[in-house]
Amino acid sequence: MTILQAQDLTVRFGGLVAVNGVSFGIEPKEIIGLIGPNGAGKTTLFSMMVGLQRPTAGSMHFDGQRIDGRRPHVIARQGMTKTFQNTALFPEMTLLDNVTTAGLLRHPLREARALAVDCLDRVGLKQFADIDVDDLTFPQRALGEVARALATQPRVLLLDEVMAALTPMEMDGVIQTLRELRDRDGLTLVVVEHHMRAIMRLSERLLVLNFGKLIADGSPAEVSQNEEVIKAYLGGDHAQHH
Ligand SMILES: Nc1ncnc2c1ncn2[C@@H]1O[C@H](COP(=O)(O)OP(=O)(O)OP(=O)(O)O)[C@@H](O)[C@H]1O
Ligand SMILES: [Mg+2]
Structure with missing residues (x-):
């Protein structure tokens, strides 16, 4: 189909x-x-x-x-959702806060936060949740973008x-x-x-x-x-x- x-x-x-x-x-x-x-x-x-x-x-x-x-x-x-070309995650927020923002599309804050942790886990970034985006490497930022998109729960x-x-x-x-x-x-x-x-x-x-x-x-x-x-x-x- x-x-x-x-x-x-x-x-x-x-x-x-x-x-x-x-x-x-x-x-x-x-x-x-x-x-x-x-x-x-x-x-x-x-x-x-x-x-x-x-x-x-x-x-x-x-x-x-x-x-x-x-x-x-x-x-x-x-x-359905997309990432933005050349628009990075908010640099002065933690990775977890960035991803949580996207989770608010479908959930209240507590659930959005739990979902964000899960999304970070799915891209292998769970241990970096509390790091500011500024301090992440380029590949971590790329995966962070993916995690943020995942938090809207797309198919x-x-x-x-x-x-x-x-x-x-x-x-x-x-x-x-x-x-x-x-x-x-x-x-x-x-x-x-x-x-x-x-x-x-x-x-x-x-x-x-x-x-x-x-x-x-x-x-x-x-x-x-x-x-x-x-x-x-x-x-x-x-x-x-x-
Ligand atoms: N909002 C807009 N207003 C006017 N022209 C636009 C607008 N957005 C894109 N264009 C033009 O439309 C064409 C397609 O642009 P688009 O950004 O979709 O290309 P792209 O394939 O994504 O390119 P790139 O690989 O450089 O990202 C280009 O000529 C661009 O200048
Ligand atoms: Mg383009």
Whole structure:
């Protein structure tokens, strides 16, 4: 059964078509990589999926219910949430307080706090609960972002470049944790990441955006052979990948 169905999704910003007629279906427990050059529309697509951006055209169904145009907290309560590109945890709060804030979506404070401890445990950060985010390492912050998202108790989790600041070895640790969240907790994951080695290792399927259009949808092996994808990545029209 399909958990997410996007149909002809389009987002315009004035004359710019940031997402252009994108359609895809996602099955429960898939791990999907969403890739594409800078400015391809990945973050805009995520924002649309979680209700932060209204589509100009098209529709989005989650669990068979139409959700496009619904408010972010409504979609979060239904069970889909995203992390924010370049928006870190609050640096001068403890890790536990950061994660607890997200738990308040569904629970009063006491329960939210207990849930936050559990979420930190699930990403291996329980012993760092009382540390200020400022004093955490980059991989700990990345996992902290994941824990904060988990505290909204999602079934579908959209991760927007949470591994951007990490070394390949640090990424391997985060990838392992993300796999466990799928295998053990049954989460469906959609992951945006520019680091090709990481995305190829983690994803079972790749969606490729270029100038707002979905140009490929297939296994990592298929997509890496796709001529349009190769051209999109080698073409000179884009800024450097970060
Ligand atoms: N709120 C906005 N208003 C106007 N234009 C926007 C807005 N948000 C994004 N854009 C434009 O839409 C296009 C897609 O941007 P988006 O951030 O979705 O790309 P991206 O694939 O996430 O890129 P990156 O890999 O650099 O994060 C870009 O041309 C961007 O400048
Ligand atoms: Mg982006």
